[in-house]
Amino acid sequence: MKTIKILSFFIILSFFPCLTFAQQLTQKEKEELQIRVKNKIEDFQQYISQIASRKVSPQNKDVAIANALELFIGKGKDYYLTEIDEKNGKETKVHNDAVTMQTAGKRLGLHRPQPMMDYLKELKNKTKYTRLVVESADAVYVDSIIQQLPNGQYEGVAYYHQKYYDNLENRLAYSHSLKKKIKIIFDIKEVPTPNGSLKIWQVWLGNMVINQITT
Amino acid sequence: MNIKKTLLIWGCVLTSTYSFSQTLHNIMFCDTNDPDIGESVSEDNDRELDEIDDIAGYIGYKIVRYVYNGSNCTKSNLMKVVNSIQTNANDVIVFYYSGHGTHAPGQSNDEFPQLLLNSRYEGDFVPARIVAEQLNKKPHGLLLILTDCCNNIVNGVTPKSTLSQLQTTTIAKSSEAANYKRLFMESKGIIMATGCKLGQTSIAIKDGGLFSICFWDKLYAECSKGNNPSWQNILRETTKETMAQASRFREEQEPYFEIDINGTNVGGTTPVPIPTPPAPSNTNNHISTNTPLTNVLATILSKQDVSQRLNMIPQILNSHFPKGGHIVTLGRNLETVVDYEEAPAFFRRIASSKKIVRINVIKEETASDGLPYITVTEMRTE
Numbered sequence: 334m335k336t337i338k339i340l341s342f343f344i345i346l347s348f349f350p351c352l353t354f355a356q357q358l359t360q361k362e363k364e365e366l367q368i369r370v371k372n373k374i375e376d377f378q379q380y381i382s383q384i385a386s387r388k389v390s391p392q393n394k395d396v397a398i399a400n401a402l403e404l405f406i407g408k409g410k411d412y413y414l415t416e417i418d419e420k421n422g423k424e425t426k427v428h429n430d431a432v433t434m435q436t437a438g439k440r441l442g443l444h445r446p447q448p449m450m451d452y453l454k455e456l457k458n459k460t461k462y463t464r465l466v467v468e469s470a471d472a473v474y475v476d477s478i479i480q481q482l483p484n485g486q487y488e489g490v491a492y493y494h495q496k497y498y499d500n501l502e503n504r505l506a507y508s509h510s511l512k513k514k515i516k517i518i519f520d521i522k523e524v525p526t527p528n529g530s531l532k533i534w535q536v537w538l539g540n541m542v543i544n545q546i547t548t
Numbered sequence: 549m550n551i552k553k554t555l556l557i558w559g560c561v562l563t564s565t566y567s568f569s570q571t572l573h574n575i576m577f578c579d580t581n582d583p584d585i586g587e588s589v590s591e592d593n594d595r596e597l598d599e600i601d602d603i604a605g606y607i608g609y610k611i612v613r614y615v616y617n618g619s620n621c622t623k624s625n626l627m628k629v630v631n632s633i634q635t636n637a638n639d640v641i642v643f644y645y646s647g648h649g650t651h652a653p654g655q656s657n658d659e660f661p662q663l664l665l666n667s668r669y670e671g672d673f674v675p676a677r678i679v680a681e682q683l684n685k686k687p688h689g690l691l692l693i694l695t696d697c698c699n700n701i702v703n704g705v706t707p708k709s710t711l712s713q714l715q716t717t718t719i720a721k722s723s724e725a726a727n728y729k730r731l732f733m734e735s736k737g738i739i740m741a742t743g744c745k746l747g748q749t750s751i752a753i754k755d756g757g758l759f760s761i762c763f764w765d766k767l768y769a770e771c772s773k774g775n776n777p778s779w780q781n782i783l784r785e786t787t788k789e790t791m792a793q794a795s796r797f798r799e800e801q802e803p804y805f806e807i808d809i810n811g812t813n814v815g816g817t818t819p820v821p822i823p824t825p826p827a828p829s830n831t832n833n834h835i836s837t838n839t840p841l842t843n844v845l846a847t848i849l850s851k852q853d854v855s856q857r858l859n860m861i862p863q864i865l866n867s868h869f870p871k872g873g874h875i876v877t878l879g880r881n882l883e884t885v886v887d888y889e890e891a892p893a894f895f896r897r898i899a900s901s902k903k904i905v906r907i908n909v910i911k912e913e914t915a916s917d918g919l920p921y922i923t924v925t926e927m928r929t930e
Contacts, residue, residue, distance in 0.1 A: 365879030369886040372903075372928065379902060393854055393900075400900050403893050524874070524888055525917040533876075533885040 356521055356532060358479065358487055367475045367489075369536045370517050373404050374473045374493050377538065381495075384456045391457075398453045405432045406518050406537035409450040435542045437511060443543055479519065487519035487534075492544060512545035572609040572640045572732075574600045575629055575683075578617040579647030579666045584846065591756035592646035592696060593617050599764050600642060606728035606771075609640060621647065623665050623672045630682040638689040640732050643679060646757055649697025651746055659746050659804045661699045680740050690735040690809065696743040696757035698750045699804075727771035731779060737809030739779055743790070745804045747882050749908055749925070751794055759803050762789040779807050798928055800880050841868055841922065845907040848899055857899035865892060873920030878910065882925065891920070903928045 358366070380401040383389045389397070402409035413426040433446035447455075479489040496510045516539030523532050578593040580586050597615070604611045614633070616625045635641060649661035650673065660676040667673070676695045683691055743750035743759030751758040766785040770777045783805040794801035807813065844864050851857050868891075875894040877887035889897070898904055906927040915921035 361881060362884050365881060365884035365886055368879065375903060376897070376901065380900070383900070390855065393858065396858060396896055396900060400893075400897055403889075403897070522888065524876075525915040525919075525921075527913040527915055527921055529916055531885075533888055535888060536886065 356485065357481070358519060358534065362534060363479055366519060366534060366536050367477070367479075370475045370489070370491055371473050373536060373538060374475075374491055374515065377401055377404055378473075378493060378495065381453070381456060384453055385459070394457045398450075398457065401453055402450060404538045405449055406520070406539055407431055409448070409453075432538070433540050435513075435540075437543055437546055446540065446542065449541075475517070479517075485521065489517040489519070491515045491517055510546070511543055513541050514544040515539065515541045570609050570638055570640075570689075571636070572600065572604045572607070572611050572642065573614070573633060573635060574611055575614040575633070575641070575643045576616065577621045577626055577645045577647070577663070577665060579621045579664070580617040581619060581621070581666060582647060585648070585752040588752035588754060588756055589617075589646045591754070592644075592760045595756055595760065595764060596644050596646075599767070603642075603728055603732060606725045607640075607732050608729075609732075619666070621666045623667065623674055626663075626665060626674055626679065630679055633683070633686060635686045635688055637687040638733070638736075639687065640690045640692070641683055641686070641688050642692045643683060643694065645676070645679075645695045645697060646760060647697055649676075649695065649699060649742075649750070651699045659699075659806075660740060660742050661695060661697055661746075663695065663697060676740065676742060680738060684738050690732055691738040693738070693740040694760070694763065695741075696750060696760045699742065699744050699746050699748050724771045727777040731767075731771065731777050731782075735779065735809045737807075737811075739783075739805065739807050739809060741783055741786070741803060741805035743803055744801045748801055749799065751797055751799055751801055758793055758801060759786070759790050762786045762793065762803075765789070779809065783807065798880070800882070841912060842907075842909045844868070845898065845909065848895070849905065849907070854900055858896070861892070861895045861899060864895060869920055871919060873922065874915065876921065876923045878923060878925050880925075882910075891922075898926075905929055 380397040383397040384394050384401070406412060407429070409431055411431050412429050431448045431450065434449050434452040435446040436444045436452065473491065473493045475491040476489055479487050481487050492512055492514055494510060494512050518537040518539050520535050520537060521532050522535050523530050574596075576593065576596055578589050578596075580590045580593055582589060593615075597613075600611060600613075614629045616622070616629075633641075645663050647666065648664040650664060651661050658675065658677050660680075662673040662675045663679075664673055676693060680691070680693045683693070741763070743757060753761075755761060763782075763786045766782050766789060769785070770782045783803070787803045787805070790801055790803050844860075848857050848860055848864075851860075873891045875887075875889050875891060876885055877889070878884065879886045898907065904926050908925045908927070910923040910925060913921045913923070
């Protein structure tokens, strides 16, 4: 391989470059971070329920959207990978599109994935969902297989269930259950600490696709 | 206590060859006034008094109590008692503490906590080890030191108990009395047990401290099953049960104990010298107790309404993070960093969450960038 990809996100507003060389996730770290993945997906489920609910104020829906976007790599915006040329050490920023969400239509056809931010805003403005019910927290499943990529980053997958109820004028017009598959990214970041700096692993949610539809 | 049990206990008292010739000294310090955990500690206070009544009845000792709760739970009272207590050989001494506890950095050679004793001033903290060393100088048969407190920090939100099933109706049997006698009268030496290992927090629920509930339950279980009771079994079972119950709260709490009785050492390491209390911490890097930040977090989580919670955030950020700052969340092993967030995002997340029931502030420090660097753990419901 001519280049080593080093993930460092240069999201428009944020972050120091991340150095991902050589650092390995220990088994203990994997176990702890997998629990965190589950927490984050549960949080995401809660946020989308709030965003879709008619009972939640627009202001609080905006907070839920902001919270949800914090969970994703790039925080809902485009992000950049840095490639370093092994020969001359020159860095090149490589553009990556914002994380996406795939949804299903009324006839249960699959839609083209849309940017997460658009999905969440659309969900907020849709009034047809009176309830967006998450099946249960136990429905979150984090695959134990986490693989390290050549750039040092780790990737895994997780699954969760979501139930949609479309309740127009007290008549159940449409409902379905989706099993969604989420890409999980474990990335390293160097942060300032009281004693200098520390490299820590961060858990990010990535693209979400529909894995299964049940009516 | 039911009639049958009362009669049997008094029967034991009246027939005991030791009747009133020996004493069970019960030294109890309970921080029942604490705004966060006082309610839970009050339960520990009452339970301990009941249990000691029962034990003294079973073994036929008279009780001399040294009970310090509420505003009397202080270092000066503690030192006064441990220095002045008059005991005889074969007397049983039970020291019990329920309240906040902490551990000084760099004291990994001593697994036992320092007792905060209703104070937030570090000079008032007393290492449990010092209490043990002082009491061990007095003549005694069994010396039992029990401390139910954190070994780092306690924040006092008390999740609803799931332990009521543990409360069993006790029916006294003569074999129980024999077992209590074996444990309390035939054991000579010292036992120290504390609610959690170094670095861990100790859970306080509505019904009392998790460790205390499990300890008294397992003591009774061991004595009621007949045959050959042992402190080792009791403390092992207490440890197992406490860990199992703590996991229901998605927390890790593993009690720690050392047994040195009748010439046998079990658990822990060999006794270590009395640790020197830590120097007062500076303002930038210190282990938190009830700092304004921990109180703010407890206040946020005590509100049911998300809007109310969110409305508190701007003022919190202005007061505690005027120039920004970061929150580092540790995993259940208290080592692995599982989240690193900017303060506004952290507070927004906490305020919006229906799952987070408690935030433990482990440390409040300043990072090399000059911004606050707060280390926390979070406790979630299922």
